[in-house]
Amino acid sequence: MRECMPCKGDKNGGRGEDVKNTAMVGNHAVAYAVMQAKPEVLAVYPITPQTTMLEKLAEYVSKGMLNAKMIKVESEHSAMASIYGASLAGARVFTATSSQGLLYMTEVIYWAGGQRVPIVAGIATRAIGSPWSIWDDHQDFVTERDAIWIQMMAENVQDAYDMTIQAFRISEDKRVIMPVMMGFDGFVLTHTMERLSLLENEDVDKFLPKKDFKLIDFEEPIGIGPIVTQDNYIKYRYKAMQAMERAKGVIEEIAKEYSNTSGREQYGLVEFYKCEDADYVILAMGAWAGDARLAVDELRKNGVKTGLAKLRVLRPFPKEKLAELKDRKAVLVLDREYSYGSGGVLATELKSALYGANLPIYSLIGGIGGKELGPSEIINAMNMVVQGKMDREVWFV
Amino acid sequence: MSSIKELEEESPVSRPSVGSAGKTGTWRVEKPIIDLEACKKCDICILECVENTIDKGSDGYPKIDYNYCKGCGVCANVCPVKAIKMEAEVKM
Amino acid sequence: MTFLRGDAACPGCPIPKELDAILDIYGKKTAIVVPASCSTVIMGDTVLGMPSPVTVVHSPFAASASIASGIANALKEEDANILVWAGDGSTSDIGFATLSGAAERNENITYVCYDNEAYMNTGIQRSSLTPYGAWTTTTPAHKHEFKKPLPFIMAMHRIPYVATASISYLADFKAKFAKARNIKGFRYIHLLSPCPPGWKFDANLTMEIGKLAVETGMWPLFEIENGKFSLSSISKPFLDKSKRKPIEEYLKLQERFKGLSKEEIDGINNYIDSMWSYIEEISKAKSPFF
Numbered sequence: 146m147r148e149c150m151p152c153k154g155d156k157n158g159g160r161g162e163d164v165k166n167t168a169m170v171g172n173h174a175v176a177y178a179v180m181q182a183k184p185e186v187l188a189v190y191p192i193t194p195q196t197t198m199l200e201k202l203a204e205y206v207s208k209g210m211l212n213a214k215m216i217k218v219e220s221e222h223s224a225m226a227s228i229y230g231a232s233l234a235g236a237r238v239f240t241a242t243s244s245q246g247l248l249y250m251t252e253v254i255y256w257a258g259g260q261r262v263p264i265v266a267g268i269a270t271r272a273i274g275s276p277w278s279i280w281d282d283h284q285d286f287v288t289e290r291d292a293i294w295i296q297m298m299a300e301n302v303q304d305a306y307d308m309t310i311q312a313f314r315i316s317e318d319k320r321v322i323m324p325v326m327m328g329f330d331g332f333v334l335t336h337t338m339e340r341l342s343l344l345e346n347e348d349v350d351k352f353l354p355k356k357d358f359k360l361i362d363f364e365e366p367i368g369i370g371p372i373v374t375q376d377n378y379i380k381y382r383y384k385a386m387q388a389m390e391r392a393k394g395v396i397e398e399i400a401k402e403y404s405n406t407s408g409r410e411q412y413g414l415v416e417f418y419k420c421e422d423a424d425y426v427i428l429a430m431g432a433w434a435g436d437a438r439l440a441v442d443e444l445r446k447n448g449v450k451t452g453l454a455k456l457r458v459l460r461p462f463p464k465e466k467l468a469e470l471k472d473r474k475a476v477l478v479l480d481r482e483y484s485y486g487s488g489g490v491l492a493t494e495l496k497s498a499l500y501g502a503n504l505p506i507y508s509l510i511g512g513i514g515g516k517e518l519g520p521s522e523i524i525n526a527m528n529m530v531v532q533g534k535m536d537r538e539v540w541f542v
Numbered sequence: 543m544s545s546i547k548e549l550e551e552e553s554p555v556s557r558p559s560v561g562s563a564g565k566t567g568t569w570r571v572e573k574p575i576i577d578l579e580a581c582k583k584c585d586i587c588i589l590e591c592v593e594n595t596i597d598k599g600s601d602g603y604p605k606i607d608y609n610y611c612k613g614c615g616v617c618a619n620v621c622p623v624k625a626i627k628m629e630a631e632v633k634m
Numbered sequence: 635m636t637f638l639r640g641d642a643a644c645p646g647c648p649i650p651k652e653l654d655a656i657l658d659i660y661g662k663k664t665a666i667v668v669p670a671s672c673s674t675v676i677m678g679d680t681v682l683g684m685p686s687p688v689t690v691v692h693s694p695f696a697a698s699a700s701i702a703s704g705i706a707n708a709l710k711e712e713d714a715n716i717l718v719w720a721g722d723g724s725t726s727d728i729g730f731a732t733l734s735g736a737a738e739r740n741e742n743i744t745y746v747c748y749d750n751e752a753y754m755n756t757g758i759q760r761s762s763l764t765p766y767g768a769w770t771t772t773t774p775a776h777k778h779e780f781k782k783p784l785p786f787i788m789a790m791h792r793i794p795y796v797a798t799a800s801i802s803y804l805a806d807f808k809a810k811f812a813k814a815r816n817i818k819g820f821r822y823i824h825l826l827s828p829c830p831p832g833w834k835f836d837a838n839l840t841m842e843i844g845k846l847a848v849e850t851g852m853w854p855l856f857e858i859e860n861g862k863f864s865l866s867s868i869s870k871p872f873l874d875k876s877k878r879k880p881i882e883e884y885l886k887l888q889e890r891f892k893g894l895s896k897e898e899i900d901g902i903n904n905y906i907d908s909m910w911s912y913i914e915e916i917s918k919a920k921s922p923f924f
Contacts, residue, residue, distance in 0.1 A: 160738070168709075185708060186704060186707050186708050199808065207799065214707040214708075216703055216704065216739070217739065218700060218703075218731065218733070218735060219734070219735030220731060220732070222697060222700070222732070223697065223699075223700035223732050223735060224695060224700075224702035226693070226697035226701045226704065226732075227700040227701065227703045227704030228626060228689065228704055229697075229701060229704060230667070230700070230701035230702060230703065230704030230705040230708070231704035231707055231708035232704075233691060233704075233707065234705045234708035234709045235708060235709075235710075236707075236708035238704075240707075241662075252694050252696075252697075252699055253694055255717070256697075258555065259548075259554075260553055261552045261553045262553070318829065319548075320551070322549070322552055325563075327763050336785070349770055352551070358549070359551065359692070360546060360549065360555070360689075360836070361665050361709070362546060362690050363662055363663045363664075363665075363688075363711070363714065365546050366557075366558055366662075366687060366689040366690075367546060367550070367555040367556065367558075367689055367690075368555060368556035368677055368680075368683075368684040368686065368689070368690040368692065369554075369555050369690065369691045369692060370554055370555075370691070370692035371554065371555070371556045371674075371677055371678060371679055371680060371684060371690070372674065372675065372677075372678070372679040373554055373679055373680050373681075374679060374680075374681060375678055377681065378798045379678075381552070381554050384551065384552050385552070388552060391679075406688070412697070419606075437818070439770055442858070466917070504701055543919055554680055554693070555680065556677075556678060556680045556683050556684045558638060558681045558683060558684055558685070558686060558688075558759075559638065559678075559682065559683025559684065559685075560638045560639060560640050560680065560681075560685075560689045561638075561639075561640035562638065562640060562641055562677075562682045562683045562685045563640055563641055563642035563678065563682065564640065564677035564682065565640065566639075566640045566641070566642075569645060571916065572719055574637060587770075589804055590651070590804065590841055591651070592643075592646060592647060592648050592649075592650060592651040592801075592840055593639060593641075593643070593645075594636060594637050594638075594639050594650055594651060594654045594708035595639045600716070607639060609640070610640040612638040612645035612646075613645060614830075614837040614840070615646075615836070615838030616646060616837070616839075616840050619838040619839060619842055620841050620849065627700050628773050628838070628866060
């Protein structure tokens with residue numbers, strides 16, 4: 146059972162005048178954030194478990210609550226392509242998908258990343274076939290990590306709402322100009338109702354200034370995304386790499402501003418929970434970071450000084466921030482996906498970030514295909530780490 | 543509004559230009575020569591040059607832009623009075 | 635609006651002229667979406683620039699109709715023209731679902747398929763618009779499937795305007811684009827675009843071959859406006875089979891048709907005859923498509 150985090154900005158136990166308090170399923174929370182962000186063009190194609198978000202957005206459009214053109218495209222590839230075109234024409238845009246759909250649009254995801262166009266996409270994470278599974282894991286999300294997209298992942302419905310709003314701001318920031326995907330666990334968050342606080346519309350309007358990116362200008366004709374020579378392709382990619390590096394600072398800055406606007410601490414790239422004096426740290430991303438949080442509290446009760454490093458942003462990977470973990474006794478990384486032939490993606494990237502540091506990094510692979518894994522499993526794994534009985538990589542099958 | 547000039551540092555774009563494939567006149571193996579005596583100024587070669595490389599001169603006669611003419615010979619083929627002849631670029 | 639000279643098109647390629655003619659009608663407030671095709675190469679690179687005087691949005695192979703849909707839904711300018719300029723491979727094969735989707739939604743764009751009857755940019759591989767009997771590198775023994783009837787398929791989507799055209803008939807070509815420009819909704823124009831290296835004919839014959847395609851009945855010129863079919867005046871005579879030039883006159887100029895057997899030539903003639911029987915029926919029908 147997952148507890149949702151109490152909202153620090155609540156007044157009067159949540160019935161404060163200036164902070165809305167409500168409960169929503171993840172899909173609806175993201176749809177609400179999108180509505181407040183006032184995109185002008187949406188394109189969505191249904192896929193489990195994103196579908197109820199699409200339906201809510203369609204409802205908002207038909208009721209006039211969201212003044213956007215909603216293109217009912219015939220495939221996910223077209224969903225990303227049409228909002229790419231709309232973004233070039235100056236519109237703020239949004240789409241959402243999962244799993245098979247995310248893979249189907251991957252060609253255009255790379256295209257949008259390479260062209261450096263502001264786009265926000267909500268990814269309801271789901272296992273990839275074959276074999277068929279509609280259940281939650283992070284494989285689809287991590288598959289896109291090389292595409293020049295900023296990737297953020299939510300822990301709970303509140304996060305999903307908050308990150309969606311920040312995503313628009315980050316993608317349009319002039320120092321970044323890059324598409325952003327906001328991942329949140331399929332069914333676990335998409336279809337689970339949790340308490341959350343919403344921003345007032347005026348606060349979102351202030352936080353998200355009008356979009357200021359347009360490449361299609363009839364007074365200044367250009368070719369967008371043409372052929373480039375061997376000498377020039379790598380120059381554009383180098384600039385993209387630099388933009389990703391700049392994005393680290395921009396994400397932190399925007400998170401800080403959002404923390405002030407919402408009264409909810411956003412923590413930037415990584416949240417360190419009870420890590421100051423921790424001997425052992427769990428690194429996790431996504432909804433099960435909430436389970437890890439409970440595990441940390443429980444372990445501490447039993448005298449194991451544990452902390453949680455909750456990864457909010459996968460790309461750009463915050464290796465500088467995570468280098469803070471080098472002085473711990475050990476880190477246990479939870480991966481809800483796997484790079485077959487190599488290892489868990491987070492475990493591999495953390496090892497790379499901590500290269501040279503002298504500490505064991507344990508990799509727990511679990512939750513793949515939606516298999517349940519909760520605080521007790523995490524506690525057991527950590528106890529084995531402490532006792533020195535843990536293998537370097539353990540699969541929770 | 544971010545200008546395209548600012549954005550094109552990061553976002554690959556190109557600009558309109560003549561000679562985007564270089565001086566394509568150098569591709570020629572044969573060169574079209576217009577016999578102005580035979581020419582009836584009907585403009586058909588100007589309209590039908592697939593490369594958009596024949597202009598109408600101020601005297602009304604077609605003027606081939608040899609910097610860019612690729613020597614395909616369509617103009618010679620469509621001229622209703624056969625006033626255009628293809629001559630070898632390189633005389634052996 | 636002139637298409638700028640000195641582009642990368644092959645000598646004799648009609649593409650620069652086709653685009654020039656279109657832009658002459660569509661004007662400056664036009665954005666062209668170009669998927670992977672010969673035109674991608676013709677549009678140049680970031681260093682030497684592009685021959686198009688209007689904005690070009692390059693597109694992944696299957697995505698052009700979708701990108702165009704997105705642009706059309708986003709642009710504030712009422713009188714802007716969004717054009718797709720796609721080859722036959724992109725239109726009829728890999729981008730077919732995308733094309734069909736955009737047409738079904740009646741997106742306000744003009745989709746132009748320049749049909750050179752094979753994947754030419756990658757070196758002459760067959761597409762579903764390669765005609766029966768044609769040699770390509772993937773049909774070295776000649777293709778035996780028939781050309782997918784795209785214009786009729788598009789008309790069945792209930793779009794306001796479908797037309798076939800040819801740069802060999804410039805006035806008819808421009809008139810069709812002038813008409814299309816003033817129509818709101820999804821417009822589909824299919825050009826037969828002869829390709830010297832791909833069809834294997836001498837580069838000077840481009841216009842002549844385009845004419846023969848029409849005069850043999852191989853390429854009928856027509857319009858379908860709101861489902862009503864009308865043959866263009868140039869093609870009207872060819873309802874009468876005796877007025878159609880023998881197909882050999884068209885075939886003999888192109889090496890891609892070299893070495894056809896009698897059965898194969900009969901196949902081509904049967905295709906033309908049956909197409910014109912169909913045309914005769916739909917010319918008379920009140921609402922042949924919907």
